[in-house]
Each structure stands twice: as structure tokens, then as C-alpha cells.
Amino acid sequence: xxxxxxxxxxxxxxxxxxxxxxxxxxxxxxxxxxxxxxxxxxxxxxxxxxxxxxxxxxxxxxxxxxxxxxxxxxxxxxxxxxxxxxxxxxxxxxxxxxxxxxxxxxxxxxxxxxxxxxxxxxxxxxxxxxxx
Numbered sequence: 001x002x003x004x005x006x007x008x009x010x011x012x013x014x015x016x017x018x019x020x021x022x023x024x025x026x027x028x029x030x031x032x033x034x035x036x037x038x039x040x041x042x043x044x045x046x047x048x049x050x051x052x053x054x055x056x057x058x059x060x061x062x063x064x065x066x067x068x069x070x071x072x073x074x075x076x077x078x079x080x081x082x083x084x085x086x087x088x089x090x091x092x093x094x095x096x097x098x099x100x101x102x103x104x105x106x107x108x109x110x111x112x113x114x115x116x117x118x119x120x121x122x123x124x125x126x127x128x129x130x131x132x
Contacts, residue, residue, distance in 0.1 A: 028076065029060050029063075029064070032050055032052075032057065032060065033057070033060050033061050033064050035056055036061065037061070043057055043058065052090060070131050099114070099115035099116075100112060100113070100114055100115070101115070101117075103126070103128050105126075105130070109129055111125065111126070111129070
């Protein structure tokens with residue numbers, strides 16, 4: 001009854017190399033991305049087939065996605081702001097009598113002013129909104 005479960009049989013072990021990062025060329029990435037776009041819901045199977053994670057494949061898909069263009073697409077971004085004195089603003093505002101400016105502060109605050117707005121009043125309003 002003394003039978004040991006582990007006999008003297010040798011088991012085959014595989015040595016898996018870790019710590020090395022693979023490098024993918026842009027052509028290889030594009031080929032994998034196009035393959036994942038061929039059929040709906042093919043992200044996981046495509047990633048598994050090429051030995052990459054789903055998140056990496058999604059990152060590549062976002063990188064190769066074309067930028068949206070058109071008048072109906074609203075793109076967010078930063079614009080250059082220049083701080084000038086009140087005299088300069090007054091001189092320029094006399095030249096510009098039409099137009100509208102939208103200032104978005106955070107997610108839920110928006111100030112819409114015409115081109116002829118009093119700069120001092122606008123500065124006071126923005127200072128109050130900035131404190132909140």
C-alpha cells in the first residue's frame with residue numbers, strides 16, 4: 001500500500017522567456033488592426049491569435065483610426081489666450097462690433113458674450129465663477 005503518487009517519471013518542462021518586449025512595426029500593427037476589423041467582435045480572438053492583449057489591440061485601433069473631419073463634428077482642444085490691458089481691449093472692441101464668444105468653465109458652466117461686452121464686467125464674472 002505504499003504507492004507514491006509521484007513516481008520517477010520525468011515530466012517535460014517548458015522554459016518560457018519573460019521580460020523581453022516584442023517590437024511591432026507599423027505595417028504589422030496595421031495588418032493586425034485590419035484583421036480585427038474584418039468581422040464584428042473579433043478583438044479577443046485576433047489578440048489571442050497574435051499573442052497580444054485586448055487592451056493593446058484597442059490602443060492600436062485608436063491610433064490607426066482616422067481623425068473625424070467635417071463641420072458637424074465638434075472637436076475639443078485648447079486655444080491660445082492672450083492677456084492684454086483694458087485699453088487695448090477697448091481699442092480693439094471698437095473695431096469689432098459683431099461676433100460671439102463662448103467661454104466654457106468646467107463641465108457645467110458656460111458664459112456666452114457678444115463682441116461688445118465690457119471687459120471689466122466680464123473679468124469680474126469670470127473671477128467669481130473661478131472661485132466656485
